[in-house]
Amino acid sequence: MNANDRPWGPPTQTYDSAFLKACRREPVPHTPVWFMRQAGRSLPEYLKVREGIPMLESCMRPELVTEITLQPVRRHKVDAAIYFSDIVVPLKAIGVDLDIKPGVGPVVADPIRTRADLDRLRDLTPEDVHYVTEAIGMLTAELGETPLIGFAGAPFTLASYLVEGGPSRNHEHTKALMYGDPQLWADLLDRLADITGAFLKVQIEAGASAVQLFDSWVGALAPADYRRSVMPASAKVFREVEKYGVPRIHFGVGTGELLGLMGEAGADVVGVDWRVPLDEAARRVGPGKALQGNLDPAVLFATPEVVEEKAREVLDAAAGLEGHVFNLGHGVLPSMDPDALTRLVDYVHTQTAR
């Protein structure tokens, strides 16, 4: 089928990119590379344009979002852009009182722990996030053949911020609710699945070529609890966007024991952190899915020789995969040297050129 004949799917101009080919498990001209949290963080040009503008406000300014999203593409020559935003933006857009505190992360004024609290979470409409549609329109025009990845937080990770009221190491309130009131928990996750699904749809309809569902903190759960209490909601999100035919990436940290289930939830590409080698991850995920990952981000602080050696190990472990998108095992760290990232992109491209 020709790209133009499909009712939906990635924009025609990005269809033959190395990134989308790898996601579809087709032969690639080189292994595609992008980095989680590539936008912002360590880039001086990012710090300059963000000066004096709070994080959440910057996510609502289409020109600024466009500039920040393009910065790592220009600088590093990565194979995909990731939309500059944050996982809490759709929650803010439906009126949740929250802020992103520098050096801390998202902080929620009134945590959600009761049925009455849950009733405050309303559905998301495209008008709530009109600035996303505007920014993606500008971005796809600028990006040309380079695909744009849209993203959202998965129901569990969003619930963790909403229930705890902020970042948490042990997720104690979240687990107390999950184990203590399974019905309220299921209803909360189902509501978040609808919000997340609606947010991803907005991004795809505006021109995103792929989407990533970040379930960053779900590695805190045992597989049986994940299957029972989280997977139905994440699966609902993936079903919501299935008809668009854009690759769906599913990522979490510390999810070695959950990789099979995270694929089963409905992902086309499973993101792997640095704890499980990709050949072993492929065995856990099973056939029919591409993998994304998985260089330990901290390796970027070592010498260039060590970075190449460790990147080589990732490529060797990925040699037999059906499809591989090179990435870090988690996000870019703020103190990272941007030049080390640029060199890494070049290394993967030259080593894998076919």
Ligand SMILES: Cc1c2[nH]c(c1CCC(=O)O)Cc1[nH]c(c(CCC(=O)O)c1C)Cc1[nH]c(c(CCC(=O)O)c1C)Cc1[nH]c(c(C)c1CCC(=O)O)C2
């Ligand atoms: C858990 C999570 C959050 N946000 C996100 C996740 C999932 C990804 C992951 O696991 O790392 C997702 C996210 N947040 C941001 C992006 C931008 C796109 C990208 O480059 O990947 C993405 C994909 C921008 C951001 N989101 C945030 C920043 C830093 C804020 C700033 O620059 O002022 C950026 C660039 C803030 C944020 N927001 C969040 C945290 C933990 C923080 C860091 C707090 C800090 O240490 O300052 C919540």
